[in-house]
Amino acid sequence: MVDLPYAIVGQPEFFSALDRLVGERPLSDWRVYLRWHVLHASAPFLPPAIEREDFAFFHRTLSGQQQPEPRWQRAATFIDSSIGEALGQLYVEKYFPPSARARMIELVANLKSVFRGRLEKVGWMTAATRAKALVKFDRFTQKIGYPDKFRDYSSVVIRPDDLLGNVRRAAAFETHRRLARVGQAVDRTEWHMTPPTVNAYFNPSQNEIVFPAGILQPPFFDVTMDDAVNYGAIGVVIGHEITHGYDDEGRKYDGEGNLHDWWTAADAEAFETRAQKVVDQYNAYEPLPGLHVNGRLTLGENIADLGGVSIALEALERILARDPARRRTIDGFTPEQRFFISFAQIWRTNIRPEEARRLVTVDPHSPGQFRAVGPLVNRQEFYDAFGIRSGAPMWRAPANRAEIW
Secondary structure, X not given: OOOOOOOOOOOHHHHHHHHHHHHHOOHHHHHHHHHHHHHHHHHHHOOHHHHHHHHHHHHHHHHOOOOOOOHHHHHHHHHHHHHHHHHHHHHHHHHOOHHHHHHHHHHHHHHHHHHHHHHHHOOOOOHHHHHHHHHHHHOOEEEEEOOOOOOOOOOOOOOOOOHHHHHHHHHHHHHHHHHOOOOOOOOOOOOOOOXXXXXXXXXXXXXXXXXXXXXXXXXXXXXXXXXXXXHHHHHHHHHHHHHHOOOOOHXXXXXXXXXXXXXXXXXXXXXXXXHHHHHHHHHXXXXXXXXXXXXXXXXXXXXXXXXXXXXXXXXHHHHHHHOHHHOOOEOOEOHHHHHHHHHHHOOOOOOOHHHHHHHHHHOOOOOHHHHHHHHHOOOHHHHHHHXXXXXXXXXOOHHHOOOOO
């Protein structure tokens, strides 16, 4: 290890508690505890009897899952988690043509243009904080599809008859790779998701938005669909990640990715006042009888969802204004209706009550049905698109609607 003058510890309370426990518990307890950790982590790669016992508790009991995923799916997951960029290179070659990356670059540019305009005009923010918000925005970077250079796994020994050994050797490779970076400059080219991943993320410490190739497929993106459908899906995802830079946590980082308070006290208070409306709205949602969403835990994701819908819709309206020929009714639905329907469809989920209860406790994302409904009831455009009036089940009084960005 490199001799460092200091180290940043993200959760010091954990290590303080661990230090106390080390002195309180006998060595025999720690041996049992660590032995269990090894068995639990290795269970998917061990004989069926061990795998079944591990699944029975951690999946069937805790989440209600009755059967493991198909064998091929588990195998793909193992490979993705162990040598994901090797799998990603194959995925990109087969499923992610250059045209898809070019289309995504265009979409991101359109959404960024809208959001920058929002920052320039936001009425509740003072000029001093707005200027710093724009500096941060102009330093945003983006990664789309896959890394420019894939990780080299040639030193990892893979044997067809040694699954557990393969997993351990891949884990050792990753551990050594990370330790070798200690004391080095930040690698801003590194990806924290693999290319086949169906997800996206905002990295506050590097002020970047990242979209793996895996998310550019239905229902998020479909090259055969019109702009309204794609902007309602992948467009909202792009807007969601951009907005994360200015949610309750992202706003605390500056354009260099440093944790630094660049807000005036008045602007921070104005933000919190608007954010509290979001908290109150989602606190009222009830996925199971007596079980409510935690509006404070999910605040960042809910703010990002609200912003994503709002700026993606404006980006679509700009396209339709430039080319009125695109404003056409398809299958009986207007562009705005198709946008909102497409957005709702990306949150279709089927979840067991046990898992729903667990996720409400630990997941910073709201349940799928409320991710679909929550942003829409804050948008007048949604009410106008479907002719929804006061008294309808989805109506939310204007005074209670939330809008931050």
